[in-house]
Amino acid sequence: MKKIFKLANIYLVCFLIFPLFSHSESINKALINFDFSEKYEEYSGGNGTVKVSNKNSYSLPMKNLRADQKIDFLIGNGLFKREWLPAPSIKASSDGLGPFFNATSCQGCHIKDGRGHPPDLTLEFDDSISMVFHLSIPPQNENDKQLLDTYRVKSINDPTYGGQLSDFAIEDLLSEGQIHINYEYIPIVFDNGTVVTLSKPIYSIKNLNYGNLHSDIQISARVAQPMIGLGLIQSISQNDILANEDINDDNNDTVSGVANIVWDYDLNKTNIGLFGWKAAQPSIRQQSADAFHNDMGLSSKHYPNGSNCSDKQIECNRYEHGNSPNIDDFELSSNQLDLIEFYSSHLAVPARRNHNNEKVLAGKKIFYESGCTSCHTPKFITAKTNYSSALSEQLIWPYSDFLLHDMGDGLADDSRAFKASGREWRTQPLWGIGLTEEVNGHTKFLHDGRANNLLEAILWHGGEAEKSKQEILKLSLEDVENLLKFIESL
DSSP, X not given: OHHHXXXXXXXXXXXXXXXXXXXXXXXXXXXXXXXXXXXXXXXXXXXXXXXXXXXXXXXXXXXXXXXXXXXXXXXXXXXXXXXXXXXXXXXXXXXXXXXXXXXXXXXXXXXXXXXXXXXXXXXXXXXXXXXXXXXXXXXXXXXXXXXXXXXXXXXXXXXXXXXXXXXXXXXXXXXXXXXXXXXXXXXXXXXXXXXXXXXEEEEEEEOOSSSOOOTTOEEXXXXXXXXXXXXXXXXXXXXXXXXXXXXXXXXXXXXXXXXXXXXXXTTTEEEEOOXXXXXXXXXXXXXXXXXXXXXXXXXXXXXXXXXXXXXXXHHHHTSOOOOBGGGTTXXXXXXXXXXXXXXXXXXXXXXXXXTTOHHHHHHHHHHHHTTGGGTSOOOEEOOOOSSOGGGTTOEEOXXXXXXEEEOOTTTOOOOOBTTXXXXXXXXXXXXXXXXXXXXXXXXXXXXXXXXXXHHHHHHTOOGGGHHHHHHHHTOOHHHHHHHHHHHHHO
């Protein structure tokens, strides 16, 4: 009896500390007192949050990861950093690079597991290794339309260069071409008279070595995204994500989020997209396989033809692959994908800094009152999952709804990705964003790094976010500074 009473008391204490919610939607509707921070707000990534604010902030295992699981994390980290080589090499385990590629390792793009950047035109040499050009064309015939309508492809590839430009190639083979960027400059004026000049990139490809691009080519530049918190995102209940959809803008707030519908190779059916700039990938595993294929030319169960050469690239197709009977007759085995998935799932989210600071709290109030939380949903509770207890039933603060939103003409790339149009982008999680400069040495934001800082990133918002941007343009200098301090604290 005493034991039962003791357990009941323990449960009551736990309930008071961690109140139970029917689903994540409930916790974002509670009234907030902006005079002080919310309970557990510091712990952006739940119990796995790490209190580290240095160059390694994005590269640490979740704090609540079991000791025995850290072995798989370390092995996965090794694969993430592995430099792949053209076959045949002296290290058969590293065979498979190319013939065309954008990087030789995952870490090559996701530097320190962080954010990529466009090439710096002020430097004599600054390669574009952490930026890629996605290529697509409008559907050309009924078959193309059928593939798109049934979600079997996310877009129609260029007939010669495929779905992504490869700006590197193995020895004795010419690369496909090189990324080139020019800029136009657009002044934005605040009501207080402050002028901020935005840099609008104009993209082209130079030194095409295999013929012309399609006459209707659509080029979309993308930089590598931070790797933190991916497993927590994947552990959010789909019902909680879909609960934030407002397809017809029924509440008349100008925001109408919608989930992307994508093809899931593991399930062999459609699924909700969660990852990537346009939410075109349903899982960490598929996202990883896609990156190995398109960025490094590696085959796997998801992409049997790892070389990624088109029929028109005859020389490319002559090169030897690195498929091995010891690893499922591919260049990347299912076991290796398992380890990469585990590593990517358990990279910790760094803790908030200065969350109780008066100016940060003032900025938080502005963030909420300007309508930013209509897309940047502050918090979720992850579902119970058998995959990893570290990811299960965690109160997290990603500041994203993970839905597609029309971001206006300014950010449009005219490129389709499954259900996502050329004007739609996934709301990016903001957790850890204030440590970008510390980790990656720059403050380049948005899908192509066009924003030189957080303020420019805000001012590029349009479409469904136009109303919120206009509210911010009315702010005083002090209020703008406080808003930025809040975002930098995330």
